[in-house]
Amino acid sequence: MTTNSPSKVHVTTTINGQQHELLVPPYMSLLDTLRELIGLTGTKEGCLDGNCGACTVSLDGRIVDSCLVLGAEVDGKNVDTVEGMATPEGLHPLQQAFLEEAALQCGICTPGILVAAKGLLDNEPSPSEGRIRHWLAGNLCRCTGYDKIVRAVQKASS
Amino acid sequence: MVATYDAKTDYKVIGSTPIRHDGMDKVTGRAIFGADVKAPGLIWGDLLRSPHAHARIKSIDTSTAEAMDGVFAVLTHADFPQADDKSIDAGEGTVNLRRGQTNVMADGKVHYKGHVVAAVAATDRNTAREAARLIKVDYEVLPAISDVDTAMAAGAPAILDGLVGDHLGQKVENTNVARVFRHEFGDVDDAFANSDLVIERTVSMSMVHQGYIEPHNATAIWAQDGNLTVWSSTQGSFGVRSQTAGLLHIPESKIKVNYVEIGGGFGGKTVAYLAPVAALLSRKSGGRPVKLVMDRQSVFEASGPAPGGKIRMKIGVNKDGKITAADTDLILEAGGYPGSAVGAAATCVFACYNLPSSRITGYDVLVNKPKSAAYRAPGSPQASFAIETVIDEICDACGFDKIQFRLDNAAHEGTRRGDGVQFARVGLEECLTAAKESDHWNSPLGDAPAGKSRGRGLATAYWMNGGGKSTCDLMLQDDGTVMMNEGSADIGGTRTSIAMQAAEVLGIPVEDFHPSIPDTDSIGFTGVTGGSRTTYTTGMAAYNAAHKLITELQHRVADLWETEVDNVSFADGTFSANGDSIGIQNLAGKLDPTGGPATATASVNLAEAGNAYGVHICDVEVDLATGKTDVVRYTAIQDVGKAVHPQYAEGQIQGGAAQGIGWALNEEYFINSAGEMANRSFLDYRMPTPLDLPMIDTIMVEVPNPLHPYGVRGVGEVPICPPLSAATQAVKNAVGKPFYELPVKPGRILEAQNGI
Numbered sequence: 056m057t058t059n060s061p062s063k064v065h066v067t068t069t070i071n072g073q074q075h076e077l078l079v080p081p082y083m084s085l086l087d088t089l090r091e092l093i094g095l096t097g098t099k100e101g102c103l104d105g106n107c108g109a110c111t112v113s114l115d116g117r118i119v120d121s122c123l124v125l126g127a128e129v130d131g132k133n134v135d136t137v138e139g140m141a142t143p144e145g146l147h148p149l150q151q152a153f154l155e156e157a158a159l160q161c162g163i164c165t166p167g168i169l170v171a172a173k174g175l176l177d178n179e180p181s182p183s184e185g186r187i188r189h190w191l192a193g194n195l196c197r198c199t200g201y202d203k204i205v206r207a208v209q210k211a212s213s
Numbered sequence: 214m215v216a217t218y219d220a221k222t223d224y225k226v227i228g229s230t231p232i233r234h235d236g237m238d239k240v241t242g243r244a245i246f247g248a249d250v251k252a253p254g255l256i257w258g259d260l261l262r263s264p265h266a267h268a269r270i271k272s273i274d275t276s277t278a279e280a281m282d283g284v285f286a287v288l289t290h291a292d293f294p295q296a297d298d299k300s301i302d303a304g305e306g307t308v309n310l311r312r313g314q315t316n317v318m319a320d321g322k323v324h325y326k327g328h329v330v331a332a333v334a335a336t337d338r339n340t341a342r343e344a345a346r347l348i349k350v351d352y353e354v355l356p357a358i359s360d361v362d363t364a365m366a367a368g369a370p371a372i373l374d375g376l377v378g379d380h381l382g383q384k385v386e387n388t389n390v391a392r393v394f395r396h397e398f399g400d401v402d403d404a405f406a407n408s409d410l411v412i413e414r415t416v417s418m419s420m421v422h423q424g425y426i427e428p429h430n431a432t433a434i435w436a437q438d439g440n441l442t443v444w445s446s447t448q449g450s451f452g453v454r455s456q457t458a459g460l461l462h463i464p465e466s467k468i469k470v471n472y473v474e475i476g477g478g479f480g481g482k483t484v485a486y487l488a489p490v491a492a493l494l495s496r497k498s499g500g501r502p503v504k505l506v507m508d509r510q511s512v513f514e515a516s517g518p519a520p521g522g523k524i525r526m527k528i529g530v531n532k533d534g535k536i537t538a539a540d541t542d543l544i545l546e547a548g549g550y551p552g553s554a555v556g557a558a559a560t561c562v563f564a565c566y567n568l569p570s571s572r573i574t575g576y577d578v579l580v581n582k583p584k585s586a587a588y589r590a591p592g593s594p595q596a597s598f599a600i601e602t603v604i605d606e607i608c609d610a611c612g613f614d615k616i617q618f619r620l621d622n623a624a625h626e627g628t629r630r631g632d633g634v635q636f637a638r639v640g641l642e643e644c645l646t647a648a649k650e651s652d653h654w655n656s657p658l659g660d661a662p663a664g665k666s667r668g669r670g671l672a673t674a675y676w677m678n679g680g681g682k683s684t685c686d687l688m689l690q691d692d693g694t695v696m697m698n699e700g701s702a703d704i705g706g707t708r709t710s711i712a713m714q715a716a717e718v719l720g721i722p723v724e725d726f727h728p729s730i731p732d733t734d735s736i737g738f739t740g741v742t743g744g745s746r747t748t749y750t751t752g753m754a755a756y757n758a759a760h761k762l763i764t765e766l767q768h769r770v771a772d773l774w775e776t777e778v779d780n781v782s783f784a785d786g787t788f789s790a791n792g793d794s795i796g797i798q799n800l801a802g803k804l805d806p807t808g809g810p811a812t813a814t815a816s817v818n819l820a821e822a823g824n825a826y827g828v829h830i831c832d833v834e835v836d837l838a839t840g841k842t843d844v845v846r847y848t849a850i851q852d853v854g855k856a857v858h859p860q861y862a863e864g865q866i867q868g869g870a871a872q873g874i875g876w877a878l879n880e881e882y883f884i885n886s887a888g889e890m891a892n893r894s895f896l897d898y899r900m901p902t903p904l905d906l907p908m909i910d911t912i913m914v915e916v917p918n919p920l921h922p923y924g925v926r927g928v929g930e931v932p933i934c935p936p937l938s939a940a941t942q943a944v945k946n947a948v949g950k951p952f953y954e955l956p957v958k959p960g961r962i963l964e965a966q967n968g969i
Contacts, residue, residue, distance in 0.1 A: 082339065093498040096249035097242015099476070102424045106895035109426050138241035150240040154232045157860040158870060160705035162239035163246060163427040163476025188903040195895060197424045197477050198705060199864055200871030201903040 064127040070095070071139030079126035085119075086110045088126030093152040094156060097137040097166045101195070106196030111167035112136050120193075120210045137166035140173060148211040149173055158207035160198030168194045180213045218917045218924050222595050226717040228925050230860045233709040234728050239474075247446035247473045248431040252502035255284060258494045259341035260505070261311070261331040261348045262515060263323035265366055266581040266888030267372065270350060273331060278347040283336040286497035287348065288490065290320040292344070296464040301459055302743030303454050304483045305587035305679075310459040312373075312550045316584050317460060317486055324372055325583050326889050327514030334494040334503045354954040356892035357581040357888025361522050361544050364389040364578050372579045373550065380716030391551030392577040396559060396632040404538035408529030411954075414608055416599045416935075418955035419881035420521040420546060423588045424872070424900045427476020428507040429516060431487035435496040441468045443755030445488045446704050448478040450733050450743030456485035461492060472730040475702050480831065482518050483741050495896025513893040517586020518882065519547040522578070524599035530607050536622045537570050539631075543596065544576040553577050557677075560594030561601055561934075564675035565826065566622045571631045575846020581888050587743060589869060590676040590684070590902030590930035594876060595787070597674035598955065608949065615671050616649045621827075624675075636693035640852030640916030641673065641826040647912050649829045652847040653698040661834050667845070668832045668947025674934030678927035681743025681817030685754035687762050688714060688812045692723040693798025694808060700739025702753040703730060705929070706861040707742065713857055714752040714923065718759035720786020720797055745927020746856055748920075750819050757815035757923055766800060770808040777903045821919025823926030827851040829870060829935035835945040840959030842878050842944055848910040849935070854918040856928030866932040867909040873936025875901045878944075881956050 063078040077208060079088055084103075089095045089112070095186035098121055112121045113135035115119040140147040147171050152158070159165040168191060175182055175190045181189065187208045188201070196204060229717040237462040238244040275287040287531040296310040299759025314320070319328045331348045335341040358364045358372060360896045371387050371433075378385040379482040405411050431445040441463070447453045450470040458465040475482060487505045494503040507516070529537040541562055547553040555575040563571050609614045630636065646652055648671065661667045688696040699711050708728035716723040730736075739751060763783050770788045770909035771778040786797050795803075802810055832846040849870045879899045883892045892898045937955060944957050 080339075088339075090249075093243070094251075097247070099246070100248060100506070101476075102426070104509065104894055106897070107426055109733075135238075140906050141241055146237075146240065146252065153240050154236040156228070157233075157706070157864050159236070160861075160864055161425070161427070161475060161477045162235075162244055163425075163474075165239055166242045169240065184377055184908075188906075192902045192904040195424075195426055195900060195902060197426055197479070197872065197900065198868045199910050200867035200901075201870075201906055202867045203424070203860075203864055204907045205903065 059070050066130045068129045070134045082164055084125045085121040085124040085126050095136055095138050098162055109167045111170045113170055118171050137169055152207040152211040153172035156203050158203040164196045176212055218919045219922050226713045227857055231723050233706040234440050235708055244474045246504050250432045250444040251666055254679045255502045256334050257330055257338040257341045258334045258503045258505040259345045260329045261345040261544050263328040263330055265352055265354050266324050267355040268324045268352040271353055272351045274349040278319055281344045283340040284344045286334040286494050288319045288332040288493055292493055296460055296462055301455055305480050305743045308456055314460045316550055317489055320518050325581050329510055332490050334498045335408050355747050359884045359888050361578045364580050371729040379470055379684045389579040390576055395574045395588040401538045401540050401570045401572045404570045405529045408537040410531045411529045412603050413527035414603050414803045415525045416602055417523045418521045418595055420879045421481035422518045423481035423874050425477030427485055428512050431491040433491035433494050433495045434502045439467055441492050443470045444473050444490050446475045448482045448743050451738055452741050453485045453488050454733050457488045460489040469732050469734045471732045475704055479589045480743055483743055484517050484586050498787055500883040510893045514890055515583050519588035520585040522546050526599040526603045528603045534613050534618055534621050538570045539563055540572045542574045547577050548582045550584040553585050553779050554592030558596040560632050561593035561675050562596035565624055565673045567624050567628045567962040573631045589933040593676050594934045596938035597934040601672040605942045616645055620645050638919050639824045642912055643916050644826050644828045644850045644852050644915045647914050653830045660911030664838055665834050665836050666947040667834050668943045670939040672935040672938035673828045676825045676931040678748050678822035678825050679746035680822045681740040682818045683739045683751035683754045684816040685758045686814040687758045689801050691802045693801040697726050697728045698736050699730050699751050700736040701747045702742040704742055707747045708747040710857045711755045715755040715759040749925045754817045757811045761813035765811050767802055772807040823854050825926050825931040826838045827931040827935050831939040831943045835947045840962035849932055850912040850915045852914045854929045855915055855924035856952045862928045863911045865929045866911045869932025870906050870909050870936055871901050873933040874940055875938045877940035879956050953956040
């Protein structure tokens with residue numbers, strides 16, 4: 056199929072609690088669907104082969120690399136990205152902890168790590184250091200050495 | 214204004230840990246990085262890259278690609294104007310414009326796999342990629358030269374046509390050795406002859422990558438009036454401007470580079486690979502905005518990694534524990550064009566030691582790999598690995614205490630570096646003393662579980678840090694807050710560490726600052742965020758601008774109070790004269806009758822910086838059956854001069870240590886027989902994950918830099934250097950075998966144990 060093919064896939068999906076009706080090219084990743092079709096550029100591209108985790112989003116409560124999911128696959132599903140973490144009342148405790156603990160430097164891996172860490176704390180409110188490191192092993196950060204990231208997740212856990 | 218250390222200690226802002234001003238945008242996904250840029254009518258570009266590591270281009274046929282629906286432009290080197298044959302400063306190294314141009318798009322010959330051969334602009338990313346695949350290139354494949362030994366062998370084919378090497382002043386043609394240089398003092402050979410012990414080893418290491426998570430990107434609009442607008446992830450917008458101007462042979466003043474957030478650089482984002490290509494694609498597409506984003510494979514294969522190579526290291530010592538002489542050959546891979554970090558490696562290699570005699574010979578060697586670029590203290594990690602490996606062996610052979618031996622031979626104020634430069638006040642002895650007194654050094658290794666063995670290593674390293682040019686503007690607003698413009702790309706919180714230095718002077722809380730990083734039309738020249746220069750140099754510009762603003766405000770207060778300016782004093786954020794006083798933030802709203810807004814700008818060009826030293830202690834646990842090494846405890850000690858924002862300074866040290874641990878134990882360009890990098894993904898080029906590292910403890914020593922009012926030294930780079938040897942010596946200590954080749958990966962450990 057060429058990229059100029061007129062055929063697109065009709066997708067109805069809920070992104071950060073808001074319903075979207077989309078026509079998605081069948082080859083388009085969820086990452087590009089979010090970034091190019093919706094305009095949610097908080098989810099980042101780092102490798103396009105599922106090894107860096109910069110594009111991590113939550114799909115029906117399960118964290119995935121959005122570069123490895125097709126936009127056409129999210130019909131009827133809930134997608135949550137970093138843009139949906141804060142509420143009108145304030146930042147998510149993880150976001151606040153990342154600021155207070157200096158858990159970001161350049162900030163490119165931060166959205167993916169925040170979404171991944173939220174996926175952990177939503178299910179396990181008080182993970183150990185080892186559990187946090189294991190859970191985040193799919194998210195590369197090249198700036199921090201992870202020390203302050205792990206501490207921030209610990210701080211945000213109950 | 215020449216600022217020197219003012220020995221003040223009762224800081225209000227310096228040494229505190231405010232939350233960075235750009236933090237909110239970066240935790241909510243709102244921060245705009247290079248690839249996030251949108252422009253009306255945006256189209257996408259893609260690049261065709263060489264599948265061969267070394268080949269002549271016999272012909273390029275772009276006709277099928279040009280005819281494809283949705284294609285706006287196809288580009289080859291023939292579309293580039295002739296660039297001047299001269300070198301320009303790229304912040305951390307220089308770029309020869311003509312070679313730089315053929316590096317961003319090959320001219321007749323490809324020097325490494327992934328070398329760009331042609332480019333396409335089309336309606337969207339996928340169409341551009343498909344069109345690029347339709348370009349037909351006929352190659353004459355040449356043998357690939359993958360290591361320095363092959364490159365330097367007699368009769369080796371020359372990679373770069375027309376290269377004339379400079380070998381200790383001799384012009385040499387038909388060579389892959391672009392430069393041989395030497396620094397020497399004292400009678401090295403005589404000192405070796407009279408030494409009690411001389412140890413000579415040759416170490417080697419592979420090319421490694423900076424591994425920034427954000428790939429290179431650029432978006433350009435070359436409008437019909439000749440003005441070019443660029444967005445590109447870079448450590449320095451002015452560097453993108455000068456390189457793009459040079460490669461396209463247009464005036465810098467025709468180019469505006471907008472600031473975008475940068476997802477890591479570590480030296481690798483000082484070279485403009487994509488902006489000149491995006492610009493030409495835009496012009497050929499009728500001025501449409503064109504976006505280019507590199508894929509990860511191309512980032513590995515065709516950006517600017519750190520050189521591998523070989524280092525011969527010979528050190529003499531006497532029974533009293535004093536080093537007598539040191540001699541080294543530093544042979545580093547430049548990649549496909551001249552210009553490795555060997556010059557900086559020579560600067561750093563002996564800088565931890567006070568040597569009576571030394572000889573340093575550097576070789577810059579072309580190989581069929583990507584043109585190397587700066588990577589965090591470029592050249593120093595390799596150099597540190599070489600000398601610290603031999604120092605460790607000397608200590609073992611003679612029974613010297615590893616810290617006391619280093620203290621007995623440590624560089625200090627007045628020591629001459631191997632290239633002749635004499636040190637002002639430096640903090641290596643303080644770092645070594647802190648290491649000696651640390652909990653880590655004084656704690657037992659602990660018992661390893663069955664089948665595993667523990668070891669400890671220690672190493673030191675040096676980085677000179679950078680100065681150069683920076684600009685900062687301050688504008689006091691009516692409500693008492695301060696708008697601040699500064700030119701340094703912010704990769705780790707420097708908006709805040711710069712603002713803190715002005716805030717300290719003005720007596721205004723740093724939370725009341727609004728820092729911005731404007732485009733190149735809207736701020737004075739500022740060099741790259743590199744060389745550990747930003748908090749030091751741009752911070753100095755902010756400090757100077759704050760003092761200028763106070764002087765301006767003293768005149769305003771004199772006007773308001775109808776007194777002589779000499780009567781107006783300023784301290785702790787308050788202006789006083791003749792018994793009256795007013796706080797600076799209250800004064801801000803009362804300036805209209807005195808001439809309106811108060812602003813100040815300052816630019817600096819600092820020739821020198823404060824030298825940085827680090828001492829790292831590493832404990833490892835080696836699985837004797839698999840060779841897998843876990844770092845179980847790590848302490849990084851560093852002289853930071855003065856930690857402006859201690860959390861962010863500590864983060865630099867931890868991040869540098871993590872990169873160095875990866876370099877020591879895992880990371881390498883694994884080159885196959887075709888000269889290709891076999892492990893060109895994050896799966897196979899395995900950088901440390903959260904699971905691979907322990908918490909990284911830091912001890913920050915503060916020996917003030919005499920050149921800075923707060924004593925600031927750069928902190929970012931030196932921490933990547935000591936881990937190469939500290940981790941390697943820890944493995945040696947664990948398994949009882951030395952290692953002379955990086956990385957110290959499981960296979961090498963098993964080979965050493967089995968005596969292979």
